[in-house]
Amino acid sequence: MQIAQKKRCRICGWVLNNSALPFDFMGKGRLWGSGLSQTQDAFVEFRRVQKSYDGEVLVVKDLNLKLPKGEFLTMLGPSGSGKTTCLMMLAGFETATHGEILLDGQPINNIPPHKRGIGMVFQNYALFPHMTVGENLSFPLEVRKIGKADREVKVKRALDMVEMGDFINRRPAQLSGGQQQRIALARALVFEPELVLMDEPLGALDKQLREKMQFEITDLAHRLGITVVYVTHDQTEALTMSDRVAVFNDGVIQQIAPPDVLYESPDNSFVAQFIGENNTLAGVVDSIDGDVCQVKLDSGDIIDATPVNVSKVGERTLVSIRPERVEANPKRLKKGAHTLKAEVLEFIYMGDVFRTRLRVAGNDEFIMKTRNAPDQQRLTPGEEIEIGWLPTDCRALDA
Amino acid sequence: MTETTGPLLAADGTPLKRKLAQSLFRSRARAFGLTLPLLAFIIVVFVIPIAQFLTQAVVDDRYSSLMPKSTIALAEWDGVSEPSEALAAAVVADLALAKENKTIGKVATRVNREKSGARSLFTKTARRAAKMEAPFLDALYERDKKWRDIEIWQGMKVASKKYTAAYLAASVDRKITADGKIVRQDEQRRIHITLFQKTIWIAFLVTLFTFLLGYPVAFLLSTLPMRTSNLLLILVLLPFWTSLLVRTTAWIAMLQGEGVLNDLFVAFGIAGDDARFSMIYNLTGTLIAMTHILLPFMILPLYSVMKTIPPSYTRAAKSMGATDWTTFWRVYFPQSVPGIGAGALLVFILAISFYITPALVGGQDGQMISNFIDYHMRGSLNWNLAAALGGVLLVIVLFLFWVYDRVVGIDNMKLG
Known part of the structure; x- marks a missing residue:
């Protein structure tokens, strides 16, 4: 798909029409300017990240993680293992107690969530109930001040992508769980972010639909060339969808490896017990x-x-x-x-x-x-x- | 089975709907039976007295029962020509009777409502009525030349009707003339419309203030952790455990000329000692005290609605690039509207009928329609007008309720 080849702002994910930016439109020069000089293949990086909510217990202990552009990484682990906290830190809804999180070589610790340009799919979909499907998809484009004509084209393209083009005037409450999930996916992708985070997005669906959506999400991610960080506690989901899986337990990544390696050569007994x-x-x-x-x-x-x-x-x-x-x-x-x-x-x-x-x-x-x-x-x-x-x-x- | 065009039948051949009703009857009857004591209580002590009282707005048989003869004569009179001798005779006979029965005061008061000056005329005439001789009309003219004023007679004709719209008309600054036309009240007697307007305005302002003050509090309550929010909720509810009277008088202590606030203003040099703010016994005092008293009624519905808005909505909005303000205005606020609707309606309806607080701290310009109803109940003893004013207030509230339903939708309201 050609979307991936277009030039984009690396933080907000906008597709840029002219390659040279005349001014620092994000208001943070270091985000854009110095990024070019750094030759790192890690698109997302956690450097010695620690997180504590109460100052007594570390929920995330010394996390180091690198993922290259275009990778589908799953964070897998039991509840309370710190995987969702990591995702929230990456999205900007939680701040790291210690350490740095880098997006495309730039530290993003101090950038508010709305300026990170990261798409996100939530467990309960978080579709705005007072807006129609079309308005929901149009929302991220409106706040980016994209013109009406452009918005309509993008919304339509995103809906067609998830095969929901006929539902543009429906309200979220009128859709089934699977349909809502597709709309949530389309909404996270409509503003063409390079990084998309998914927080147990299929948790509320029944088994059959979940398997279908697993395939659709991975297919879409690979077609668009986006980088995905996916959180789940379902090991089958992790194995079938991911390029690599990071198994979390007790705030530490126990093993990070492709699914087959993880299954066949677990590094420790936790991973061996947890996977399969x-x-x-x-x-x-x-x-x-x-x-x-x-x-x-x-x-x-x-x-x-x-x-x-x-x-x-x-x-x-x-x-x-x-x-x-x-x-x-x-x-x-x-x-x-x-x-x-x-x-x-x-x-x-x-x-x-x-x-x-x-x-x-x-x-x-x-x-x-x-x-x-x-x-x-x-x-x-x-x-x-x-x-x-x-x-x-x-x-x-x-x- | 293709001939199933009629109603569905149960196994024994009775229609399914009737069968269903029968099977549900017992449980329904029991549920209804449990509510019966409360229902009976409400009907006996609430619905019936109020309904009976409200009928006084249109029913007034004081004149017709105390002055029976002239009532018949007045009904025959056309209301414009000079009163006939027969009418005058009936009036004199009735006045003599009323004097004897010591009910002349009531009659005089009743007619005085239609035409001022009638009271003294009636009591004065009644003292001699028994000794008057034909021709009675001239006798009346001789007794007092006010009898020559046709408006007195017209006032009597209006007062003699058992069913009258006169009080309802009076409550909206109109009066009914003897020939049945509705005209505006004399300039100096037009007070009710202005008072209704002011009442609605005060209720609106109080609703607005409670919203402005309560919204952030409710938001804070809904976002804080359970332990802290419960504690703060108790603080919100604390005023409920104190008598309304105590809270109102506390505001007097706070706001009066030599009160706490003014002392502070003087101490900090905001106001001169000789130019203290007058914050009580006026509109300001009414607004401040009512806003404080009604604040919980705004906060609670708002809180209960806000608590159900999942934080993932605001997170989703921010992840899509919306600023804090856009997130609030486009995503959070629309979802809190049911709470605003419920809170605003609750506060407005309570405020529009507020009585004690404006009576205590309202002074001259902070009075509301309820205070006037109270005056007619206890001061002027014009219960009919009080009933009419109450009826009009009820209609206004119901009308606003209807408007609210049309604009916001009643099922869009959440009380908890």
Whole structure:
């Protein structure tokens, strides 16, 4: 889409018709003038940002984050993990207690929200109930003093973009949740910001609609080339939508990585537990040899694992194995796989997969997911079986 | 099933609507039964007395019941020609009767309302009425030449009607002549229209002031954290726990010539000791005291509406580039309008009928229509006019209510 290639003001997101600005129209020379000399590829940057509301507890602890232009970054984490606070600091509704937030190389700590030019989509959509859809979309253009004819063109284009062109004269109350969501999206994009923040925008929608909107939002973001910071507590949403995911817990980013890396190589047990389903076995590190370590489980079994954040022998560890990496069919077990005895506690037929709950090394909640295939046997509770996995799929994490 | 053109039927063949009404009857009857004591109480002590009192605005049988003979004669008289001998005879007979029954005072007062000077004429004539002999008309003329004035007779004709629009007319500075025309009251007797105008003006000003003072307070209350806002809300409600009389007299202590405020003004050199501000016993005093007393009625509806406006609206507006003022004016303010409507209507209707405060601190120019109604109730004992004035006030309030409904919409109002 050509919008992305136009020259814009880097703070407010206006598309500029002439490349040279005759005067400092934002009233803040440093925003525009010195930005050109800095050669940083980070479009948004958090530098050692801390935030406390009461002076006693840090909600955000020493946050460092860089994201390049055009990236779709999701901040994922349980409630109270500091992700929304980060978003609000970026939008300008909260001030950082310490540290700097930079937008396109310029510190924006002291710029009020309305001068940041960042589009925002809210959880409850925040569509103005006393205005029609058209007036809602026209609002950001009006406050930018864009002429009426131009406004109408832009509003129409934005509505067409979300396929809501026929709803221009409706009131928000007359729209369904999904339709309101689209209008909120169009309103955040109509003034062509380069950065758009979304605060759990799909939280109020039902599952089917949510999945549809997930696709539409990512598609739109990539087509327009905008940078998106997306906050959610839904890990599926984070995995399916993002270029990178930052997992928050306790005011700290636990891991920031593309979805596949996050899922397959979690850095610590919080990430492993939070993203997807995960089996954990507690034990003590027995030996470490390069990228293989041996863990003595509490049940006495010794297994091989990949050391991730264990450093010395004798340390407590949680070994993490994804349910779908566990195999019970001896024919399917790969070479070098590690086997362990297990007792079947529960067998659930789920259509495409079988979900089996096992007792493994004293853990009653060990889940195995096996694909429904002709050669896959169906297990019965009480059965004693042998299960196995590859040591590379088995990660020794912090306890 | 294609023949379902008639009303839907329940399983046993009765129409569904009737069935539904039957099944809901019990619960409805019980709910209604619970409200019955209050309903009965309100009807007995509120609705009936008020309705009865308001009828006095158009019903006045004082003359017709006390002076029965002349009432019939006056009804036959055309109101312009010279009174007939028969009419004069009836009047003299009635006056003699009234004198005997000691009701002449009431009759004289009644006629005096239509034509001043009638009271003394009636009492004077009544003293001799029993001894008067035919021809009665000449006897009356002889007794007092005022009887030659046709307006006295016309006044009697108006007063003799049991159902009369005279009081309603008087309450809007009109009078009804003997031949049934409605004309404007004499210049010096036109007071009610001005008073109604002033009452509406005072109510409007008080509404405006409470809005200007209350809006920021309500906004603050709605944005503060729960603990602090609850504390402040108690401070807003505190005046409710004090008697209206106490609050009003407190304002007298504050505002009077030797009062707290004036002392401060003098101390700070804002006013000279010999030129203190007169802030009480005038319009200023009424406005200040009423604004203070009615302020909570503005703040509470505003607060309850503002509390429901999510902060994400203002955030959204700012994220789209709106300045603080634009955000307030285009986004926040329109959503607080239901609260403004409710508060303004509440304050206005309470203010338009305010009585104690203007009576105590209003002086000459701070009086409102209620004070005049009170005067007619207790001072002049003209209950009919009081009822008429009250009726007109009620109509004005209902009319404004109707206008409000048309302009703002009554369902656009939130009281809490």
